[in-house]
Amino acid sequence: MAQPQTPNGSVDIPNASIPSSVQLRLNNMPPRSRSYMAEPNKIDAKYVNPESPPFPAFRGYHTFSFANDVMGRRLPTILGKAIEDTIITLNQLSKEDEILDLLACIERMDTLMDDLKSNKKLTPIPDDGAGDIAIWNKEIAKYFQGKDFMSAPWIFAEAYKYRRLHSCFSISKYFQDYDVFFRQKCDTFARSSHAVFELSTRFAEPSKIPNDDAKKLIFMELFQVCLWGNSTDLSLLIDMSEEDIKNLQSTGGDQLAATQKNILGNDIEKVWNQLKNNKNGRIDFVLDNAGFELFTDLVLADFLIQAGLADQVKFHGKRFAWFVSDVTRKDWEWLINSACYGRLFKGTAEELNSLRALGQRWKRYEQEGKIKYEEHPFWISGYTFFHLLEVSPDLFLDLHQSKLVFFKGDLNHRKLTYDCRAPPTTPFTEAIGTLASAPGAPPVCSMRTIKSDVVVGLPPGVAEKLDKEEKDWRLSGRYSVILMSDGRPDEDVDFDYTP
């Protein structure tokens, strides 16, 4: 039946009552998608910059992301512990000018704590004469004016906090190189004796490898030990018992077989082929954590040298305390020297001798130039690796000499992939942008236990399934990826390249 019409043509329904909310019954529709996050649109490469990544950035104010927990809760906790550590040192000082100098550092940390907790705007880093200041302050001026800790992209805001923390000391007189995390790093490594001896007793004697098949098998196991060595991360695992650490660092074959299924994207065969076909070149490690993870990196590097798969291994560390547990030169020297001379671990004579033999060999390798440790300022900048060629062409040119660059850990993975909401099936080579696409880009491999939101390089359906079944799978460190890009190593570096 036709409804009566009003003069303006709308339908007039006499006495119709308007419901307070509209209830839809959609019984026959497809079920609601429970995907972790809606797939965002890709941003045109010409508009990509640190404030605008290829896909939308994670930001501190995003309550759906880990960024919110880190910026709002974890960073103030980490800073609080850093202040406690400095007070322990203060209480052991006797000279008045040193006490006053360190008190001023603590006051600057208190100011940083207030800035962080009250979500202040990001201000320029005070000039302490270090080589990275210009990189930081140019980036802040260009992209982050008016941004605060919560509204800037998480990857930048978090790195900025660690640079500000360093500044609390770098402008002091006596404590310029003070590392507020050094005690924690040493304590955790001191509780890693079980896994350390598991490896040292196997690798102390130069390995006699019967054939290429055996070489491959050893590589496969050692590589996974090195991958999972990344689980011991101080910024996340604050209250671990010795037993927890032992489980995390398990180096046994059964444990490795069980965890293999947790490597969600796995290019390990590709990595092996790259290594075996490129005998005797240089291999690079962009390091992540000090202590046990660094120990596994050194054991792997040692094996590559002994197996004739590399004639030099270059390690890239950080110039100052970074994301709690990252390797600095002091951590590097401390680990090798404590292997040689230290009384850090209790063990049998055989265990202690095996560790000493390893440490002494690593020292010899350093003297012979077979292993090298470097700290480029780019690694402690706020830039992601998408900008490596543009910001630090000298470093790009250096990495171009490498047969394969391993990037260890979660933070390096975030910096490789621009820490943005890329769909989980995005190919790794696409996600890392210019580090794969620029002429001269070296082969690159990311070895990461997954400890934050960004995930790429997964087969279709895997992320969706885990989103449904294990809510915390992106943060737990139970899953990992080994992802490789071939790069364009045979071409000359083009310093004017834009994507």
Ligand SMILES: O=P(O)(O)OC[C@H]1O[C@](O)(CO)[C@@H](O)[C@@H]1O
């Ligand atoms: O030591 P990794 O593997 O780089 O992990 C660092 C962790 O700390 C974080 O920065 C969180 O504070 C995340 O990036 C990551 O989960």
